[in-house]
Amino acid sequence: MLKTVFLDKFDPGSPGSYLAEAIYAAERLFGVTITIHDHRALLFDADGKPLLPGRDHHTHPYCRAGRYAVPEWNRSCLAECAFQAESAALCELRPFLHHCWKGVTELVVPVERGRTPVLIFYAGAFRGPGAPPAGFEAAHAALPPADEKSVSDLARLLTLVGQGILRALESSRESERRQPPSRKQQIRKFLDEHAHEPAALSDLARALHVSPSRAGHLVTAAFGCPFQELLLAERMTRARNLLLSTDYPQKEIARCCGFGTVHYFSRMFRRFYGMPPGRCRDAKKNGVPGRDPRKRTEFI
Known part of the structure; x- marks a missing residue:
């Protein structure tokens, strides 16, 4: 006899209850670390609490190493991600690989609403073509290469995940409305x-x-x-x-x-x-x- 087993703690009307787990699942599936830059401050509840806390920072150990200890490194990272990579995302609105100053390659996936990127996903870190900083040679060599098929599959998945996040946020608001909008x-x-x-x-x-x-x-x-x-x-x-x-x-x-x-x-x-x-x-x-x-x- 067929039995139905519902998953615990899965409430489509409450994005905060499952969006984080969806991102963790993508990380486990592809062996990457995912960062999300929220350009419209959408990923917050009504009280200003983030729905995906900590996701705006690049937390991969290679990216974090030395970033706040070596003068100018944090500024260089911001110049790469907050300006160069995101400028490309604004212009093209399609996934691309970005090679940073630290020898890292990341997949960048802009998620658009109205032809404007509102969320930008970063997934990595992959071993890039550039030389790493002195002392990082071993850690750089240990990074996985950016395999073309896996990266393309991940780009498609993150595009769908991003659109799903936007729709989940809309649904959570719509679920409160049972009458025509006031x-x-x-x-x-x-x-x-x-x-x-x-x-x-x-x-x-x-x-x-x-x-x-x-x-x-x-x-x-x-x-x-x-x-x-x-x-x-x-x-x-x-x-x-x-x-x-x-x-x-x-x-x-x-x-x-x-x-x-x-x-x-x-x-x-x-x-x-x-x-x-x-x-x-x-x-x-x-x-x-x-x-x-x-x-x-x-x-x-």
């Missing part, structure tokens, strides 16, 4: 999707199919504040989440959260939270503990 939910959805852009009240009005003046009244009635204040609050929440949970440079956080310049971002952050963004990040750290500019990418 105006408040429609406005919140607009902010979720457009707060990182130069969004204006007129854009919201078009999305709601009402006049700008009517849209302004709807925002005030639903949230108790004007649209620009609501938009700023959303951007500040995302910026705070990224400051406290990642080591992204402030310039990158400003760009991800919709601020034109890092100076404007810093000024608005100070006004909103009463402290500059650097002090906010330092307070968290105290409570817990420019290399070759040429592009080093290989599309697959």
Whole structure:
């Protein structure tokens, strides 16, 4: 007689309960370490708690070795991943191999929403073609090569996993809605999707199919504040989440959260939270503990 056995602790309506295990499963299957750069601060719950804590840092032992002990190494790593590799992801929107200054090759998989990468997966570390730093020769030789078939299979899997994560986040919100979306939910959805852009009240009005003046009244009635204040609050929440949970440079956080310049971002952050963004990040750290500019990418 056929019996059905349901898996424990698997609730599709609660992404935090199974997304981490899905990433661990991919790591075990391919023998890699996976990092996720969250460009829209999507992987947080309503209280600002990360759904995938620690996934924004490259935790492979080879990548971590010496990074914070040797002057300039951390800056070089940020230049490679936060700027060079992610610039390539912004331009191409397809998986590629990135060869870094430390002699490592990583698979980079951008996951897009609306032709914009919102999540970027890094998987590795593989033995790259470059020479490792002095003293790292043995550890470098022990890294596995980037086998073409395995890397291609992993790229396809991570693309599906990324799209699945985005859909899981949408489903978790939709599961709370059993009636047609209210105006408040429609406005919140607009902010979720457009707060990182130069969004204006007129854009919201078009999305709601009402006049700008009517849209302004709807925002005030639903949230108790004007649209620009609501938009700023959303951007500040995302910026705070990224400051406290990642080591992204402030310039990158400003760009991800919709601020034109890092100076404007810093000024608005100070006004909103009463402290500059650097002090906010330092307070968290105290409570817990420019290399070759040429592009080093290989599309697959």
